[in-house]
Amino acid sequence: MPQEHRLILKHADQPGYTPDLECYLRHGGYDALKKVLALAPKDLPDGKKMSPQEQVREDVKASGLRGRGGAGFSAGIKWSLVDRRSGKPIYLICNADESEPGTFKDRQIIHKDPHQLIEGMILSCWANDVKLAYLYIRGEMPQGAKLLNKALDEARAKNFLGKNILGSGFDLEIHLHRGAGAYICGEETGLIESLEGKRAYPRIKPPYFPAVLGLYMCPTIVNNVETLCHVKHIVSMGPGEYAKLGTPNNTGTRIVSLSGDVKRPGYFEIEVGKVTIGELINDPAFGGGLRDGRKLKAIIPGGSSSKILKAGETFKLNRKGADGQMTKVEVPLLDLPYDFDSLMGAGTMSGSGAIIVLDDTRDIVEALANLAEFYAHESCGQCTPCREGALWMSKALHRMTHGEGRKADADYLLHIAQNIQGRTICAFGEAAAWPVLSFVKKFKEDFEAKGAADEAKAAAAKH
Amino acid sequence: MTFAVPANLESQLDELVTHYPQKRSASLMLLHALQEHFGYISRDAVEWTARKLGLQPINVYELVTFYPMFRQEPLGKTHIKVCRTLSCALAGSGELRTHFCSKLGLDAHKHAAQTTPDGKFTVEFVECLADCGNAPVVLLNEDLLPKVTPAQADEILTKGKAK
Incomplete structure (x- = not known):
């Protein structure tokens, strides 16, 4: 029986769970922050020491976490590309410009568990020596912006943000920045231009890789809301335990947004690759199938930008056999595991994790x-x-x-x-x-x- | 009418400017605040923002014309944004928008924001509002309404008329 595995949304829909700080603290909130602040430098076999920050960066790499915004790039590698020798400040921006048609997962986190996102941001800033960070939320989420501002105020009041956080000597400020209705701001260099107060015209790469020449021409990390939340769980669980979730190279959980022609549209958090597209659409635990008398025509598997898949299509995917050899296996559309690599193998992408279902009545x-x-x-x-x-x-x-x-x-x-x-x-x-x-x-x-x-x-x- | 930003609003805006190492970054946040206060971004508001941030007015004006949420004319008291994009369209958002327009005597074929002559309503077709599981959705001023039915649409209009 396929089922949800709620890690990010563990508490979000529980009765009585509220977005305020007290509730978050009652559920173990900011324990991960306290954990990293207590870390000691690690002795390496060659006699050198690895700083606590570097340990967390290595943990994120080891966890296999891949960006949940769209590209599915390794979060650990993204962090490792940051230019740490320039002498310039390093910035971190949370991309909360959720606007890929079909996607409504970050909205759940922002509205129901904003402190989880803020803790994930603080941890990520700490690990990357960031002192000033921005939370870029799309303009059409005015309520979300208010909730996040309130949460930031609460975190400041408890010294989870600000000067000398919990006596650790670490200073960090996070400011909320609102977009104003342009989809292109979800593109990270467009977002940076927008945050600089300009039209969101994306920058050309090279040379403007954010890790080197980002916000104010300084090294910058741009991570999606859900990605930053995962950092908290990697710290809490340890990278080994975290990587047991999901499937190899597609670790952890992710929130799938399901909409269009299904009986039960909604968001479902699954272990990556442990649930198939067919199960997401048809299983009573997920989409509950198409409306009575309708047949599947096609699905858009990863936000509106991903290539459409036609009902009845089959795909040749690489699979590792029991002998460790890679072989090509024919997989029907509905049996495709919902993960980064399988969808790439099918010539499309899991993108922002948003599935739009079209039935046979659709033109x-x-x-x-x-x-x-x-x-x-x-x-x-x-x-x-x-x-x-x-x-x-x-x-x-x-x-x-x-x-x-x-x-x-x-x-x-x-x-x-x-x-x-x-x-x-x-x-x-x-x-x-x-x-x-x-x-x-x-x-x-x-x-x-x-x-x-x-x-x-x-x-x-x-x- | 002369353009004047109240002192308490101005001090809030001055605080916002301190959030950024470069003042220009505050322009979107200032424009949001001015639009919230005045209802739209006037030419005066553009010039005021430019002076505040040490910019040329064109640097601010080009934002107002680029970002769809900024308005150069006053809007209706009840602002109805109906989501146009695929998941909402599949759930009947086109019909929902036509319903609003025909009840208010607006042109159902015009895409851009339209305001009723009495200034009570603005109806606009907008791109994905990121709540596709609850299609069709409407952003009513600041509130996102899920699974909006024609009956609920009529209720919105009744309430808006009484405003």
């Missing part, structure tokens, strides 16, 4: 038109292929959904999308292109039939 062209409009609206406008291309695609799809399609539109859309991906400063170009490329390639007959039908209608009207 696939309409669904893509909806997403294309999103990307056209949210392109920051900096790079021509994305600014123009996202709008062209949206306009073509608007035509197609308003009775003016053409049979050639399918190839036209593919042509535009192929000329966006890889030709932009940031990954938004791919995010806009991938839905179009995957929808049109996998459902080409639907797009061509719709265009042909409109052409036939127009021709008939002429005679």
Whole structure:
């Protein structure tokens, strides 16, 4: 029986659990902070000493934690890339700009357990010698911003933040910063520009890798809300115990946001890779299946930017056999384990952990038109292929959904999308292109039939 | 009417500026606070913010035109943001928005924010509000409402008319 494994959301939905500090403290809150502040330097075999901060950084690396924001990059490696020799201050930013369509997991943490996030941030700042950090929350979460500000005040009052935290000599301040409705602020260099008080135009990499030239051209760490919460649990449990959760290379738990055509949409925290996509959609513990009489048409597996998967598809994945040899195994869509690597193997991504389910009553062209409009609206406008291309695609799809399609539109859309991906400063170009490329390639007959039908209608009207 | 920021608000804003090593960083937070107080960002508010932060007005104005949440004209007292993006669309947010618009005599085909002539309501179609499991969702001023039905929509309108 597949089931949830609640680590981050352990207390969040318990009756009587409130977002205030007292409640958090009653549930072991800030114990992980006290634990690291009491750590001693570790003697290494070569006679050198490893600082407590370095120990925690090594623990995060050893835990196998991968970023929960979208890219799934190793959090420990991200931290290890930080330039610690520049002499400049190191900044940490919590990316709480949750806006990938389909995703609503960070909202749960912010609203129900804000101190868990703050403790995760304090630990991460401490481990990386950060003295000033920002919590960048999206503008459309005004209540969340108020809750976080209150939580920050409470933490300051108890000296979990501020000067000489709990007598340790460590100083840290965290400030809340609100966005103002631009999806591109979720891209880390766009977020940094926004935090500097500018338009959120992403920076080109190289040279502007945040780990070296981030906020105010200083080394900067940008981590997602859920990722920072995991740091707290890695500290509490130890990296070994933590890494037992999930599956190899896909450790820990993650919160899956499930929406669209299922009976029970919602958020579910699972051990990464221990639950399949089919179970997430159909099991009574999760999505509870499709509405009666409906059949699965497709799923968008990792936020709206991820490539769509069509019902009935199978994928060839690498699997380690009992003899330790890697072999290719054919895996049907619904049997795909929900983890980073399996979805990559299936040619898509688990992205922000958001699944959108489409049933057989849905018009696939309409669904893509909806997403294309999103990307056209949210392109920051900096790079021509994305600014123009996202709008062209949206306009073509608007035509197609308003009775003016053409049979050639399918190839036209593919042509535009192929000329966006890889030709932009940031990954938004791919995010806009991938839905179009995957929808049109996998459902080409639907797009061509719709265009042909409109052409036939127009021709008939002429005679 | 002359533009004047009350002293207590100004001292709050001065405190916000201290959060950042570079003053310019405070611009979004200042604009939020001014919009909350005045209802929108006027040309005066742009110039005031620029002076406060030692910037050119264009540095602030380009933010107002870039970030969708900033407004250059007053909005209705009841601000209804209906989520447009896929999960909400699948759950009928398009119909919900049409419902609001037709009840208020607004153009259901116009995408951008529209305010009723009496200044009571603004209806806007916005991108994903990050609560897709509760689709369709509406952000009503600062409150996020889950699974909004046409009956609830009518209730929102009744309450808003009485304001």
